Amino acid sequence: MQGLASDKGLLVPETIPTFPAGAPEIWRGLSFEDLAFEIMSLYIPREEVEEDALRDIIKRSYSTFRDSDVTPVKSITDDMHVMELFHGPTFAFKDVALQFLGNLFEHLLKQRPGQTITVVGATSGDTGSSAIHGLRGKKGVDCFILYPDGRTSRRQELQMISILDENIHSVALGGTFDDCQAIVKACFNDHPFRDAHSLAAVNSINWARILAQQVYYVHSYLKVTQAPAPGAPAPKVSFSVPTGNFGDILAGYYAKAMGLPIDQLIVATNSNDILHRFFSDADYSVNSGGVAATISPSMDIQVSSNFERFLCHMTGDDTAEMHKLMSGFEETTKLQPSEALVAACRKEMVSARVTDEEILETIRDVHARTSDSYTLDPHSAIGVAAARKIGKTAGVPMVCLACAHWAKFPDANQAALGEQTSSALVVPEPLASLHTLPTRVKNLPNSVDEIQSFIKKTLAARNA
Template sequence: MRYLSTRGGIQPIPFKDAVMMGLATDGGLLLPESYPRITPEQLNAWRRLSYPELAFEIISRFVDDIPPADLKGVIDRSYATFTHPAVTPVVRENGVYILELFHGLTLAFKDVALQFLGNMFEYILAERRQNLNIVGATSGDTGSAAIHGVRGKKGINIFILHPHGKTSPVQALQMTTVTDANVHNIAIRGTFDDCQDMVKALFNDLEFKEKYALGAVNSINWARVLAQVVYYVYAWLRVTEDGKAPVSFSVPTGNFGDIFAGYVAKRMGLPIEKLLLATNENNILTRFVNKGDYSLAGVVSTLSPSMDIQVASNFERYLFHLFGEDPARVRAAFAELKAEGRITFSNEEMALVRRDFCSVSVDQEQTLDTIGSFYKETGYLLDPHTAVGVRAALEQLPGDSLRVCLATAHPAKFGEAVEKATGVPAPVPPAIAALEGMPTRCKVMDADLAAVREFIVATIG
């Protein structure tokens, strides 16, 4: 299995090199040359597998440069840290299935991918006797999950940029209370898009990237998307009996990474009826699906901050496929976005989009209403991001279909919103309760690329 850039500027590379490269050296994102197919017979054979066993079956189809026993060891170590024996259990509530992705160390879906990526980094670095300086941007959950994936690991430093004061208090504490010597938090006076733009700029400076051995943990890293493909297959196997009932997934997303993993699963042959893309007021992706309007707008702060994004970095991977794997068309699209603040699409292209995706935007009032009514009817607490996905599923997906909603965070991570909606405090897990009063370390900076670059260089020494 070899990996290509969406912008066509690199020679095909193996999996381990793709992991270490992160963002392609031509500024594009990495994708496999082809997707291995899953047959109905294979799906049936996988029904009795545990989550780590299923992860090995899927991930190994994309990896041919790591011995199977070593790959299995990386996967087993990654999911041994989860508190639920099923890793990503599925529960049925009020006519929908909830895929709980919050049983990892930081109580968010990012743990599923970042525990795997952290262990994969450690494995490759030890083999190559190299060091790595990870640089990432977060709107909340990626940062803490990445930090907990690599804290204390030999040969790795991590620098995480987050928008100052625009994550939830719990998200901020989960990052800044990790004071291991290899962990460096940078709070940027600006938006997540400012953080993401600076990280991309650092990676696009190829001389700087090579000199300081930069590595990526954002979902620009293919290994993260690959790890997320697994839970779509796992959930599908848990909600179906004969594989004949239509299954759709509702995905609260801002950066298009989580839902792109579902798209990959569908391309592999998983029988997914629809992928429902659920956004908050930052609805560029909903406008794209429903109106063909992919135009930039300002970022609105909401109760679901991990989705407060305008420029969805993983969208480029999908565009590569939408444009018939034509790198020139991808390059032209992003040149148009830079020059005019929008990308335009043909009617034929939009027909292809709507074959796989539908979308709806859920505002803050609807989010709070959903948290409150869902709790009243079922006793089940939703965090604001999951509530966006649940509201979208109840509105958009047929009631006689199997509707799987991705629960991307534990409700206690957004306790203020949950209590406002229900009048009931979200139960606080020990992992969150322990954060209060812990020492913190964080550097607050302006959205100044030169200053961030200087800080990274000075810290590396």
């Protein structure tokens, strides 16, 4: 539950498990829920969560999704597919992990009578609403979500501030997402504050989120491939992943490391391209110009927290080297990786940067070329555009991760398709009615002290 380790680092598995003999083929035909149980069981020991309890947590988590397949796969060309990750309560991919995490937190707290936790998280848009919907009404949990004021889409903001449960506290911060994330890390690194309020994480610094996301890589693999003939090699699949904080594609790396036959993992970035610069030029440095505001706001970040986990594995879990690397980055805002480390990373992933204009062109093109006028949101379009830039291996299906429903970002679709076409698109009722709901939000400055003071006062009032 804690997220950050006591030494400021991130928690990683001591060992990455491997698939059992015959997997993933032996899992063909399983429901998403049953597949989730098989994969999560490789990491979660029975003494932590019993089998029946884990099955119940999974069942309750995914019963909230609108599609029985949870993360269905749609074809946009013969060998290019989109995996729709937006069928949860908030129409964003983070529901897959955060519905699970909310129920997992509740289960663990039931095993510890009297214990409470305080969730503190940062969001560039989707994490916050997904966390809030996953944790609303949960006993023993108070949830504080920081988001950059004016830098999310209006529907993303309304999904957060329209939840009025007493344990939910939305904070509009005067700053960027990186500022929000820095404050969250500062709270976790303030050990007296962390311990006094039993802080828990919902950002992808919480490894349980990465665990839940591994499931849909395997699920989609089984959807777009056929069982091989006896003696034939397992078919491969490539994935193009819109990437901001690196959590989603890290889950793909773990799936590959466990045994999923992945050909390519494509890191797809927007103009905030620190990850693309690393893979292309070995340059992982903070842009002095700050975060660029784009039409894909959920990816508007400078520092990708989960990249640290990937680097750790690429060093062979050399914690001394990681301490040196990350301490240097914290001091200079520029990573100094060895040539060997960069080469190891490039063996696992490739990258592409996608501009706003390329996003709009991709939305237009896919809408025009598909028989059902398929509509991408701007983040999902980055995945498709990056896949086209990189190119695919002949005969290997390409799965592009569709992170959010287009209706969460109507301005981008209007810019891409024109007002007449975009206005004819049907907005799902839960999103269309958001503007009619009452709201509650706390506006605060970019200050660790102000945030900690608000948390202390709110918890004191709640517990009075």
